[in-house]
Amino acid sequence: xxxxxxxxxxxxxxxxxxxxxxxxxxxxxxxxxxxxxxxxxxxxxxxxxxxxxxxxxxxxxxxxxxxxxxxxxxxxxxxxxxxxxxxxxxxxxxxxxxxxxxxxxxxxxxxxxxxxxxxxxxxxxxxxxxxxxxxxxxxxxxxxxxxxxxxxxxxxxxxxxxxxxxxxxxxxxxxxxxxxxxxxxxxxxxxxxxxxxxxxxxxxxxxxxxxxxxxxxxxxxxxxxxxxxxxxxxxxxxxxxxxxxxxxxxxxxx
Ligand SMILES: NC(=O)c1ccc[n+]([C@@H]2O[C@H](COP(=O)([O-])OP(=O)(O)OC[C@H]3O[C@@H](n4cnc5c(N)ncnc54)[C@H](O)[C@@H]3O)[C@@H](O)[C@H]2O)c1
Numbered sequence: 001x002x003x004x005x006x007x008x009x010x011x012x013x014x015x016x017x018x019x020x021x022x023x024x025x026x027x028x029x030x031x032x033x034x035x036x037x038x039x040x041x042x043x044x045x046x047x048x049x050x051x052x053x054x055x056x057x058x059x060x061x062x063x064x065x066x067x068x069x070x071x072x073x074x075x076x077x078x079x080x081x082x083x084x085x086x087x088x089x090x091x092x093x094x095x096x097x098x099x100x101x102x103x104x105x106x107x108x109x110x111x112x113x114x115x116x117x118x119x120x121x122x123x124x125x126x127x128x129x130x131x132x133x134x135x136x137x138x139x140x141x142x143x144x145x146x147x148x149x150x151x152x153x154x155x156x157x158x159x160x161x162x163x164x165x166x167x168x169x170x171x172x173x174x175x176x177x178x179x180x181x182x183x184x185x186x187x188x189x190x191x192x193x194x195x196x197x198x199x200x201x202x203x204x205x206x207x208x209x210x211x212x213x214x215x216x217x218x219x220x221x222x223x224x225x226x227x228x229x230x231x232x233x234x235x236x237x238x239x240x241x242x243x244x245x246x247x248x249x250x251x252x253x254x
Contacts, residue, residue, distance in 0.1 A: 007230055007231075007233070007234035009230070013036070013085065014036040016040055016041065016090045016092065017093040018091075018092030020040075020044070021093070022193065023226065024051075024093070025222070027092060027222075028055065029055040030223065030229065031230060032057045032059070036088075040062045041065055042065075043066055061079070061082075068112075068116040070119070077127055087140065091121055091144060095112060095113055097112065097159070098200075109159055114162070114166075117160065118163045118167060118170065125171075128141060138183060139184075142188060142229050144189075146190060147192075149164040150254070154206050155206040186237070188244075189244050191246070191248025191249055192248070193219065193221065194222065207219075220248075
């Protein structure tokens with residue numbers, strides 16, 4: 001084959017959710033730098049604008065959507081279709097509610113995290129995959145798990161960890177389902193990346209212990225996760241599907 005060391009993403013439509021978050025904004029910047037036309041999705045367009053200004057990047061389109069409302073997905077994809085067929089979905093949006101004492105977890109805590117992190121992910125990924133299938137696009141879907149899928153979580157995050165375990169199983173199932181159409185589905189499992197989600201409410205000693213157990217000896221930068229998403233959507237990952245990529249500085253090894 002003729003090698004081209006570019007990502008093969010020039011002009012492609014890439015949807016990034018959670019785009020005002022730490023990893024989502026870094027991911028938007030990384031795809032834009034690779035030449036993609038990025039659609040940035042999060043709860044609020046003002047917050048998307050502020051986060052992407054910090055990254056010094058302009059998305060092709062910003063859309064406000066509460067993805068936990070499954071009935072918002074059709075309208076979202078309708079707006080995206082104005083740019084052309086979706087080539088990749090990088091689905092970063094998620095919530096973490098820490099409860100230091102497991103006895104304090106409420107049914108609402110469970111529902112919010114499972115609805116946003118897992119249920120919405122299934123319906124959004126399926127809708128995007130179906131649009132790729134209808135358009136004949138051999139596209140890419142990248143989902144987000146966490147080290148918690150493997151460890152069960154630290155710092156009061158057992159429900160979040162359960163939702164992220166579901167992401168791994170679901171993504172493998174979708175990889176099997178859509179592989180015959182040339183669509184890949186892969187998952188990124190970050191360890192610790194310097195974002196609001198990691199740092200909000202975590203006990204400093206928990207973070208220090210995790211950092212001490214990380215061979216690279218530090219917390220990751222959001223851009224170090226974003227680069228993995230670009231790889232998974234690039235032509236270099238064309239035979240990678242159903243994988244869970246551990247991006248933890250060696251905190252976990254699998
Ligand atoms: N930062 C870490 O150390 C870490 C570790 C493991 C996994 N992750 C995963 O990486 C991904 C990105 O996390 P992050 O650290 O950037 O978090 P973050 O909190 O900075 O960003 C998450 C974004 O998702 C958005 N979001 C939440 N609910 C939404 C909804 N209903 N509809 C639309 N958008 C919604 C938020 O507004 C926020 O901008 C998440 O899936 C997270 O679980 C992060």
